[in-house]
Amino acid sequence: EAQVTQNPRYLITVTGKKLTVTCSQNMNHEYMSWYRQDPGLGLRQIYYSMNVEVTDKGDVPEGYKVSRKEKRNFPLILESPSPNQTSLYFCASSFGSGISGNTIYFGEGSWLTVV
Amino acid sequence: GQNIDQPTEMTATEGAIVQINCTYQTSGFNGLFWYQQHAGEAPTFLSYNVLDGLEEKGRFSSFLSRSKGYSYLLLKELQMKDSASYLCAGGDSGAGSYQLTFGKGTKLSVIP
Numbered sequence: 464e465a466q467v468t469q470n471p472r473y474l475i476t477v478t479g480k481k482l483t484v485t486c487s488q489n490m491n492h493e494y495m496s497w498y499r500q501d502p503g504l505g506l507r508q509i510y511y512s513m514n515v516e517v518t519d520k521g522d523v524p525e526g527y528k529v530s531r532k533e534k535r536n537f538p539l540i541l542e543s544p545s546p547n548q549t550s551l552y553f554c555a556s557s558f559g560s561g562i563s564g565n566t567i568y569f570g571e572g573s574w575l576t577v578v
Numbered sequence: 579g580q581n582i583d584q585p586t587e588m589t590a591t592e593g594a595i596v597q598i599n600c601t602y603q604t605s606g607f608n609g610l611f612w613y614q615q616h617a618g619e620a621p622t623f624l625s626y627n628v629l630d631g632l633e634e635k636g637r638f639s640s641f642l643s644r645s646k647g648y649s650y651l652l653l654k655e656l657q658m659k660d661s662a663s664y665l666c667a668g669g670d671s672g673a674g675s676y677q678l679t680f681g682k683g684t685k686l687s688v689i690p
Binding site for chain 1: 611618619620622623631665667677678679680681683688
């Protein structure tokens with residue numbers, strides 16, 4: 464079954480404590496991306512990756528890091544989380560460039576609360 | 579990046595037809611997507627337009643006019659389960675980047 468899997472699905476953490484949200488896809492997709500979704504602001508792209516070792520900033524990259532060492536994995540790292548990073552996070556993947564018309568598959572989302 | 583605008587909320591009656599509009603401004607247009615998202619769930623793909631005109635898929639159709647920077651999603655024979663947010667998203671390959679920018683979404687409420 465085609466899947467994008469994120470972990471953890473729910474997390475409450477404290478300010479400044481480093482955390483990683485993992486994302487894995489089993490479809491051999493080149494393109495992977497992270498979004499955050501906030502009320503009234505919609506889905507905003509944090510980082511995306513066109514392939515292994517190729518990453519680029521989206522619209523809201525501040526406070527986040529990513530890596531793409533393997534094709535299937537694209538972890539999102541919050542080095543020093545702050546309360547304004549409390550959000551719903553989605554990982555997504557697709558074939559091609561991510562904007563070429565291929566279906567983009569989303570993970571189920573990770574609810575992150577920073578206190 | 580892009581600017582994508584769509585109405586915040588709409589209400590329509592079960593069995594009716596509703597049109598959700600989306601306007602966009604982009605430096606390197608590369609197609610327009612529509613996604614459906616139920617509350618608390620992941621977005622799911624509905625349609626993609628890169629050429630002008632209407633694409634039909636069952637009860638859902640999507641239209642694009644590149645010259646006007648305009649798209650719409652048409653939902654026919656509305657059902658209660660169509661109550662969801664509908665997200666317009668534009669692909670932009672300007673300046674060597676490949677970004678997908680989403681609008682803020684249109685929350686559709688279908689009433690009996």
